[in-house]
Amino acid sequence: MDRIENDSGMHYEGMCIRPPSEAQSILLQATVGCSHNKCTFCGSYKDKRLRIKDNDIILSDILFASRYMRDQNRLFIMDGDALIIPYPRLIWIFERIKEHLPWVKRVGVYANTKGIRMKSGEELDTSNYLQVKARLPKEKKQALDLIDMALQGRVDLRPEWMRAL
Secondary structure (H helix, E strand, O other): OOOOOOOOOOOOOOOOOOOHHHOOOEEEEOEEOOOOOOOOOOOOOOOOOOEEOOHHHHHHHHHHHHHHOOOOOEEEEEOOOHHHOOHHHHHHHHHHHHHHOOOOOEEEEOOOHHHHHOOOHHHHOOHHHHOOOOOOOHHHHHHHHHHHHHHOOOOOOOHHHHHHO
16 A cells, blocks of 8 residues: 555546446445446447456545545445455455445445446445345346346347336
8 A cells, every 4th residue: 555645635547437326325436347347238338348446446435435434334346346356355445434434334236247246245345244235036037037038139128128127
């Protein structure tokens, strides 16, 4: 952490997307870009190649938030597919959040099917240990399969299917 100044602000890169439901959340950019980056409906990350930020930058942002964002009790890990982060590093991030931002009650994260499928059910259900909501109900597997096939161009999603998802 020697090369990052503690009060240098949050280290956002490129255009950042904040879902409306995260309007009052601390935004922690742990990844840059999206692991899929081929969705025909999304041009948000076309200018970014996927990478995971260095731990010292992530920790610096968490420490900055611990000093200047004490009124926000939610945190959103972004960019396009933060769940792509390997499980040990994701746990490290969750533990730093818990350590330095103990008032944060909810952590949200964007994920696509690739990031979700790379995690075991046990890894996705980290909420008991870390009080983080990152679960995927088992009944969603069929919806994920359908979305995967649509993204690969193997099936067209009908409007009535979209309402069911």
